[in-house]
Amino acid sequence: MIIDTVIVMTEVLLIEDPIYQSHKLRALIRENADDLTRTLSCHQAKVAVRQNDFDFVVMDTTRCDEKALSMVTDLRETTDVPIIVVGAYESKTSVIALFLAGASHVFRDNAILEKTLPAAINSASRKSTDSTKARRDFGAMVVKKEGSVDLSVLDASCLSPTEKHLVDYLYKRRNTPVAKKAIVSDVLKSEWTGMGRAVDVHISNIRSKFRKAGIDSVLIQTLRGHGYCLVAQ
Structure with missing residues (x-):
């Protein structure tokens, strides 16, 4: 053999x-x-x-x-x-x-x-x-x-292209409040009507993946009446 x-x-x-x-x-x-x-x-x-x-x-x-x-x-x-x-x-x-x-x-x-x-x-x-x-x-x-x-x-296999785009979008505007309407227009490329909840879902999924990676999920903060903000730490 x-x-x-x-x-x-x-x-x-x-x-x-x-x-x-x-x-x-x-x-x-x-x-x-x-x-x-x-x-x-x-x-x-x-x-x-x-x-x-x-x-x-x-x-x-x-x-x-x-x-x-x-x-x-x-x-x-x-x-x-x-x-x-x-x-x-x-x-x-x-x-x-x-x-x-x-x-x-x-x-x-x-x-x-x-x-x-x-x-x-x-x-x-x-x-x-x-x-x-x-x-x-x-x-x-x-x-x-x-x-x-x-x-x-x-990795791209776990973080959807939209989620990665959203993280990149918030990172480039870190420490600055970003309105949901701007995210819908610039990231989701959609009309505002009925899309506010979609932004919340994407943020929730990103925070969950941040936690799994050992990154503090509150890095992306919710600003009532304003939207979201990625806070530099």
Whole structure:
């Protein structure tokens, strides 16, 4: 009897922080992955993902600024593999911003990442020959733990296009009251009559998914007589 053995390599791309060296994160990935490619810029990363078949990308960043958000956006336009962002994000609003930019997961605590990343890499190494399906499966497998935000539950497969559009709409107008009528017109693309309740249902569903992801559901506040407001935290 002949048994065919398939050896699957787990390939990880690490985008290191250009200022603070990523010694600990590098060591953690090398302990669990078969191959690690390192870059220091988004341009280098975009070239790398075009030329290689990575299982996922890890981005090490110290804060959620416009540069970090633009890097995630650019990478998401280049590749469909999961993007994991690691950084000390105290602001829940920053986490939502990264999600809207295209991040798959955001870890706010390196200690939690140490417990979770090895299992994620092991899962990716057992991927099927259908690499695209395996990548999507991995994107939904990282388990939510205290100190991290599992954004897989807010992935497009769980968050409807309308809900994602609504979150993005409120985020861009954060700390500003938004009337239901404006949401109906700009997001739902509908006439106002009879649609106020539809907005309430969408907000309720979004809050429920926020809770599952470890994000405070009161991030979107109800303003009686005014509508809703996404409050930056």
